[in-house]
Amino acid sequence: xxxxxxxxxxxxxxxxxxxxxxxxxxxxxxxxxxxxxxxxxxxxxxxxxxxxxxxxxxxxxxxxxxxxxxxxxxx
Amino acid sequence: xxxxxxxxxxxxxxxxxxxxxxxxxxxxxxxxxxxxxxxxxxxxxxxxxxxxxxxxxxxxxxxxxxxxxxxxxxxxxxxxxxxxxxxxxxxxxxxxxxxxxxxxxxxxxxxxxxxxxxxxxxxxxxxxxxxxxxxxxxxxxxxxxxxxxxxxxxxxxxxxxxxxxxxxx
Numbered sequence: 186x187x188x189x190x191x192x193x194x195x196x197x198x199x200x201x202x203x204x205x206x207x208x209x210x211x212x213x214x215x216x217x218x219x220x221x222x223x224x225x226x227x228x229x230x231x232x233x234x235x236x237x238x239x240x241x242x243x244x245x246x247x248x249x250x251x252x253x254x255x256x257x258x259x260x
Numbered sequence: 261x262x263x264x265x266x267x268x269x270x271x272x273x274x275x276x277x278x279x280x281x282x283x284x285x286x287x288x289x290x291x292x293x294x295x296x297x298x299x300x301x302x303x304x305x306x307x308x309x310x311x312x313x314x315x316x317x318x319x320x321x322x323x324x325x326x327x328x329x330x331x332x333x334x335x336x337x338x339x340x341x342x343x344x345x346x347x348x349x350x351x352x353x354x355x356x357x358x359x360x361x362x363x364x365x366x367x368x369x370x371x372x373x374x375x376x377x378x379x380x381x382x383x384x385x386x387x388x389x390x391x392x393x394x395x396x397x398x399x400x401x402x403x404x405x406x407x408x409x410x411x412x413x414x415x416x417x418x419x420x421x422x423x424x425x426x427x428x429x
Binding site: 206 | 283286287290291292368369370371379382383
């Protein structure tokens with residue numbers, strides 16, 4: 186999937202991946218896509234909850250080798 | 261949709277209890293909540309310019325695991341059950357436990373308190389210090405970080421009365 190910006194949140198724990206994501210989205214334009222890579226297993230539910238509450242769309246959420254990748258489209 | 265509101269009262273002044281108010285406030289702000297934290301009694305410690313002296317105490321705290329943040333895995337997995345009576349008479353026990361906790365926090369990629377606190381301020385979380393306890397404990401406004409307001413119980417209720425979530429920590 187194509188994306189406009191990438192955020193490396195590996196090694197960070199709750200709530201830092203969400204806070205950094207929010208900060209990065211603030212610098213992006215509406216409709217742009219952010220790719221986030223995290224290692225916090227709690228982030229799977231957290232990113233779904235973040236998207237639901239902020240209206241930014243979670244396009245995909247996947248796991249591979251202990252890393253979680255999220256694609257988020259800015260509202 | 262109208263903006264949701266979160267009101268928190270922070271009353272504890274130890275390193276472990278510094279986390280819940282700042283984690284919840286910063287996350288709520290990221291989710292679009294208008295957020296206020298009212299710091300009173302020992303919670304005022306969390307607003308001091310220098311929070312490096314915040315401590316965590318395992319004394320009388322049976323819920324706190326005492327594990328070493330270094331060494332081989334088998335060693336790190338040991339939970340050191342040290343009796344209260346011994347903790348109480350060993351000088352510097354609290355400082356040792358705090359140093360070990362800080363290392364564990366670092367090892368786990370958990371944010372520091374100054375970091376979470378400034379993330380809150382960047383996200384426009386409003387901090388209010390209880391003026392009555394500032395005076396009661398002999399603090400001055402110079403002891404605290406800039407950008408905070410001072411007020412009393414009525415100030416808290418003005419916002420809390422309209423909040424969607426209200427927490428006492």
